[in-house]
Amino acid sequence: MPRPHGFAYTTHADDTVTITHHSHPATTLRGPRADQFLTEVASGDPQLVMARWTGNYKHGNERTARNHPRNRP
Template structure:
């Protein structure tokens, strides 16, 4: 069953790690990147997986949209 937050990961026998988001593959990590990810995941795996896939929000989208530099 998928995690209610959306992210899950599976470690494969070949050492690669597949990160899924809502049961769909988001990214596959191999070699050193997979080892680095597995060492980092622990306290809050949802946040770590969101960062590694690039699928996260910063919370400042509305502020940035209204900034004079971003208006056209």
């Protein structure tokens, strides 16, 4: 599975976290969810964590896309 890329996050003074994907806002987390997200980002791969939190993670078509004639070597 290719590794996700293009995600970034910013923390704000009011304890909210905004996750962006290629400079477009993907989601905003507040309160305990923001704290949980920051804990996970600190302990794991940030790109994978942000992809999972935004819902842009493993759509189920990865194997189908890999086997498509256009994607074969």
